[in-house]
Amino acid sequence: MTATLIESEDRREYRATRRRGLLVDLSMTLATVLAALVIGFLVILATGKDPVRAYEALLTGPLERSFRVGRWLEDATTLTLLGLSVAIPFRARQISLGAESQLYAGALAAACVAIFLPLPPVAAVLVPLAAAALAGAGMGFVPGSMKARLGANEIVATLMLNAIVVRVYDYLVNGPLKEPGSSAVHSERVQPDSVLTPLTEWLGIPFGRANVGFPLMLLTAVALWLLLTRTPLGYRIRMTGSNPHFAEYGGIRVPRAIEWSFVIGGAVAGLAGAHLVQGVYGRLEPGLSGSLAFEGIVVALLARNNPLVVVVAGLFYSYLRAGGDIMEQQTDVGTEIVVVIQAVIVLLVTAQALPDLLKRRLARGQAAASRGPSGTSRGPSGTSQGKPGAAHGEAGAR
Template sequence: MESTIPLSFDRIAARKAVQAERRRSMLIDLGVTLATIIAALLMGFIVIALLGKDPFLAYEALLTGPITRLGRTGRWLELATNLILVGLGVSIAFRARQFSLGGQGQMVAGAIVAALIAIYVPLPPLLGVLIPIAAAMVTGFLLGLLPGVMKAYLRANEIVSTLMLNAIVLRLYDYVLTFHLKPEGSATTRSLPVQPTAQLPTFYELFGVDLGRFNLGVILVVLGAIGVWLLLERTPFGFAIRAIGANEQFARYGGIDTRRVIMLAFAAGGAVSALAGVHLLLGVHRRLFLDFVGNIGWDGITVALLARNNPLLVPLSGLFYAYLLVGGDRVEQQAQVGSELVQVIQAVIILLITAQVLGDWIRARRARTQAEG
């Protein structure tokens, strides 16, 4: 319809005004986020000083740690890859205001299924990587579908269902690893390595640059961020997700099949989160062992939140968060201040960012001054 009727100048001007307003709103969000981060870092600085430790030494380690040695840079980028992939997956359901906390389970499930193929099935190059990736995505999709169906059609609380699925998957993982994947007579609980053709090559293997375990899985980040952005911003499905996130009842009155969209938002998120598991398997560790994923599932949620569920900002927030994590480890070695303090700083940042009041307050003030002027 729109393309056949020429836009009047009024409408073009109106659209420009809306876009300008949206940009301003984003700038305010960005400003508040940066101010929050600086405030939290300052708080940490004061705490370290009060403890009688050298805050300058600690902050030098925190802020330069990840870039002063190539190995640490690699660790930073590798960790960011994981966090960004989970963050992207989580952001899809979050955009529809569905609190899917299932990223952890989806990662692990994706990793198990991918491992069964990558360890035991010899495949030609390229296919050896692509088939485990596809298998992990399907697994994540199905694992996301389950809480999606429960929430959309039965109104079952998604927080509890996803937490339960996480717990179930983690124990199944332990079971499969301990009783089936662990080779007979092996002393440590770990699987065989994946087939050589299933490995995502590291940058060291490719170019001789020693960036630790940082590997070609980073391509998944680029594709994932663009893909999720296209999905959310340029497809009817994405429009429906955003409409539901803005106002579910209104979306339903507008003719959107909200239940189907909610269900699929969970599933799509699961498919993307599972990529992090497959990246860990094929690129980073190349085998399974106990406590394979650590805290990545929860950290990924934080990363999505910091980016306000904007898929183009998730890579930035993932890089930032991973930087703090790697820097935190460095602080511990250098300044005898526990990396836990960095964790506390992270928590304070999240807590302050969740407080909507500040951004809303600035916006309201602006609206008021504009109305007066």
């Protein structure tokens, strides 16, 4: 009975620690955003322009018309999926810059299925999505395997793979997959049954190209959070990222965990490519992703690689992009100020000292509260309930 009580208390303490960690991650994300907005305001003021009018357009413009809201949700869907795709290998302490190659591979796979393969209505949507996820996972497996099995540098491997896949994509769109008889450079349109249903059809509000990819993105974020926090594979990925030597000592096959982190991240990036093909453009277009692939890295860092917080960061970041365009149209302040805000965010999220210090203080406060006058744990047996290895692993994994 005593052992059961101790285990139950440890479980409650562990869950409370995780909830506090999520709260800290979300608080630091919001604080970073607020600080960046304040600095941007001061920059506009220093240039002699009206920062109040500029920020009014920046912060309220995307909500003034329904099609602007749709543009925001459309952008947020792709950007959040890309943020999720890099957050997974980041949790394994792998610096993956391969979201671009994975997105383009997913777009190619989805387009080939959605254009050339006749399928019944429901399968016409799901099969291209599955093909995109598999193609993205394959592009993630290549650098993941090189790092895990051969010791290759994952930064170099992913960047070089980006260059290869993007060039192959350009060749195919300009050649074999180009729409016959068209002077423009793009592929044929996907079959009507393969198009992701626009939100306009569901809600009756003109949301432009925003589609069911948005709720699917939310489900993906929840699924990844559950994967990381509720499954053995997620535990192995987190422990590999926090302390690979401790993970090996505990029986975790670290190379396999690294490979899986790249594969899962690649699959999610492939879904982002499918969203662009099936929901946004309806075909393959040159420069499909723009700069979104690398901005997804900023979103993941801003969210401190927490899948649930990535959704918040992705929504904010895409809101800034949409608001910047409106600000440039309605005021004499260009979108460069948005670039300034984004740069400040990057600088702030790379300064890990403040969040880490806050987490350490919370951990010390919790440890002090759980100890009795003699300095030992207040558990039923009177013995210390601490788990140094596990605690260190969870602190580093967030």
